[in-house]
Amino acid sequence: MFLKPVLAAVLMVWGGTPPAAADTAYPLTLSNCGVELSFDRAPESAVTVGQAATEILYSLGLGDSIKGTSVWFSEVLPQFKDVNDGIERLADNDPSFESVVAKRPDLVTAQYEWHVGPQGIVATRQQFADLGIASYILPSDCVGKDNASGSDGTRTAMYTMDSIYRGVNELARIFDVPHQGETLVADLRQREAGAIAKARGLDLRDASAVFWFSSAEIRTDPFVAGRKGPPGYMMQALGLKNVVDSDEEWPVVSWETIARANPSVIVIAKMDRRRFAADDYRTKLEFLQSDPVTRQMDAVKNNRIVILDAHAMDPSIRNVAALETLAEALPEFGLE
Incomplete structure (x- = not known):
């Protein structure tokens, strides 16, 4: 979200820090x-x-x-x-x-x-x-x-x-500690607005994406981001279309369905958790490049894959860093 004019003015007057809260x-x-x-x-x-x-x-x-x-x-x-x-x-x-x-x-x-x-x-x-x-x-x-x-x-x-x-x-x-809260929020808002402005400058019109968090078994249908959770917000903010149309937070969608949608970019989660084999991002990459269905997707063929901190895909202060990571990666892909 972009800074509201009033907030932006306050930040300039106070050197990037909001007035001290009571x-x-x-x-x-x-x-x-x-x-x-x-x-x-x-x-x-x-x-x-x-x-x-x-x-x-x-x-x-x-x-x-x-x-x-x-x-x-x-x-x-x-x-x-x-x-x-x-x-x-x-x-x-x-x-x-x-x-x-x-x-x-x-x-x-x-x-x-x-x-x-x-x-x-x-x-x-x-x-x-x-x-x-x-x-x-x-x-x-x-x-x-x-x-x-x-x-x-x-x-x-x-x-x-x-x-x-x-x-x-x-x-x-x-x-x-209300002052610490307001200071942290002001900083995050500035970074959020900056990342969005950078990606919007690309004027993407037809680019799409899918976010893959994990899979219960590597060859079963994956847990991917629904359209209204944090990754859905990121895609909308950065000008990407989510190929998944479910409102569930992490619906299970078949690879055949995802491949038919042929997303321009695939974002995969990197985490230290090892509840499932697919929690390992290297296992995800190997699967994408070797499976007869997934390896036909344009994103895989052209290496338009972004590795993103898994926790940044869940609601957290890390969402801002995720926006920044994606805004940095998108210009390299030559998308339209």
Whole structure:
């Protein structure tokens, strides 16, 4: 999204940093994914269930408050390696309810409702509330999204970075660091607008793309990005057509269907997770180049393949870096 004129003017006057926000006034009450939350003071400790939530708190300078992390797709952002090394990783994937509670956090922050929500596989929000533990779900997983439909939820409206910016600012207010939140959001907005402007300068008219996250088995139908999630937003913002027309977050679509659509660009996820063989991007590349169906696609024949951080394909502050990566790659492909 482009900077609004008023915000752009503020940034110029203040040298790229918004005016200092007032300290949080407690009690703080806010609505979060259908649950009313109230805080009498800033939480002193937190456990994160989801890399996106972890990296937001790190970005706000709140590493000292985090007592445990979980659900990792990629290595932590380099600037947070030192702080992350000193914090216990409760699980690479899904933590147990007991391991979270054992850290005695004031707050549990989660990336996905399917971890902490009505049918949460870690716990429901009420289970935490019964123990006096507040829970916060990133708005990016519930704003404009129905998590009761589809395996990873279904988008009812196009994802935008606004839901991430909302999460940043709300967490900053909860922890009484509102100025850090506004500064982070201002920086991300500038970078987002710059990447979009660069790609839009190419004036793409007929270019298309597909985002491949992973596959349960390498030769089975892949999990690809639906049209309204973060990759759908990226494609729309950069002038690319998504060849997948499902509103599910990560629908399963056959390679035959994708090959018939013949996307101009294929974006594949690179991750450290190894839940499936196809989590390895090198396995993805080998498959694309050897399978009799996929190797006939123009994107494969012409090596128009972008390797993208997997976590940047999910709702997170890394979406901005993904936009920048794609904006850098597209001019090299000679698309129209």
